[in-house]
Amino acid sequence: MNNARSHESAQVSLTIAKVLQSAAQLVDSDSPRLDLELLLCHLLDCGRTYLFTHPERVLSVQQAADFDALLQRRLAGEPVAHLTGRRGFWTLDLEVSADTLIPRPDTETLVEQALELLPDGDFRVADLGTGTGAIALALASERPGWTLQGCDRVAGAVALAQRNAKRLGLSNARFVQGSWFEPLDGRFAMIVSNPPYIDPADPHLGLGDVRFEPRSALVADDKGLADIRHIAKGARIVLEQGGWLLFEHGYDQAEAVRTLLDELGYCDTATRPDLGGRDRVTLGRWLQEPARSD
Template identity: 50%
Template sequence: MIAAGATVAALQAQTGYPQRLDPLDNRILICHALGLTRVGLITQSERMLTADEAARLGALLQRRLDGEPIAYIVGQREFFGLPFNVGPAVLIPRPDTELLVELAMERLPPSGRVLDMGTGSGAIAVALAHSRPDAAVTALDVSPAALEVARGNAALNQARVRFLESDWYSAAAGERFDLIVSNPPYIASGDRHLSEGDLRFEPSGALTDFADGLSALRTIAAGAPQHLEAGCWLLMEHGYDQAGSVRALLAAQGYTEVQSWRDLAGIERVTGGRRP
């Protein structure tokens, strides 16, 4: 129970309500509930909570103790140095996906056209458009709710992105691009991770293909040659144990220079190839 009259310093020391929380989560929630910056948390450490503030903070801490992701509670997550608004309609952007953005920027030619498939919060497309304002960035998603979030994030970060509601390539019929990127659903149906941690709260359709975990990757790989200029790259994020399978499916479809890249944890996280 959070008591009115408790000081900010006392709450930080408490680290939890009524159980222990991660200290960083505790600090983030205190800042969010009280409208404080990290500096303000220090300079106002002896500030006493009002009854309303205590109730608001207590509710937020309980949501976290119930397992709700911290990003959904505060409504925002940083990705590639940019703020992104998030909610239950979209996946929470993760640092692992920054590798996909870095690889994409290395392979996107000046004034190039890039297609982001299954954009979700818009993290990949907005990061690319923000970092490469010369590029023409198109982002697709089948979910109208996700596209609404993505458009808001493009506006928030002053990034120019064309968003289209689309079941994979359908809305891009007849168009060609210099690069295609995607972080599609790749968790296999029935995988225990879907019922653990933050994944319990994220949209299942953005996490799993409700099959073997490779069906979306197959669809993207099969359709990309019709939308890629010759010699241009397809890059796809995938699961920690799927790199070999994704390399095999790209090689079987005639892609060249097929390879995988490791994330900061040393896991093969992104695989790609070039259209012949």
């Protein structure tokens, strides 16, 4: 009887507030409280507001055990997005997987710039290396008149983007498998891309969430510029006259990317900062007739 009372007492004391309060001290993260709130919301199938309005809710024994299992995986470094299978981006709730990069707030700068450059209307826009489909789907949600075409060489990523499009009901975005320009057809008013741009020697590759993300989506040769150069050259062939090319890149790569675009004949090159004030997106406009392929 005493053991039963002890177990019951321990269970009663395991409230949402106490779980978050105790666990937040254990997680080595830039946002430990938020991480654990998201894990608990996933477990309880609720929004964050529920956690604030029902801090006294008692977790069942099974819920407590499931939360502890998630917590141990987070302590081992697994990204919260992989543990929950979801990540918010722009105004969208996206399914994520280990096949792709996890969408990040910095990439919303690319979406913002694209929306500023073209109004709604009959425009064709390509998203190269689409991953979860985050960029293409954010643009599709804001510009229903645009036709978005996203491509990725990884079959699992394409399937994931297709599931996200279907679940969100965004029929003006479609996704195909292939490397960069290979699967695209026709010409485009805009090309956007968040390509691999990290130097293979960058020590940050061994830290944080990137340890669990596909290296092929992160790293590029030539100090991270190889894929950007390849896309900038190829885009001249498929961009309409007056079409725009936009890249996300590393905070210290803006000058190199602008120089590259200038050398390739792009005009109106410029760089825009992310919310943290770091150079994040560089753009250029192709005003000449589409170039011939080499």
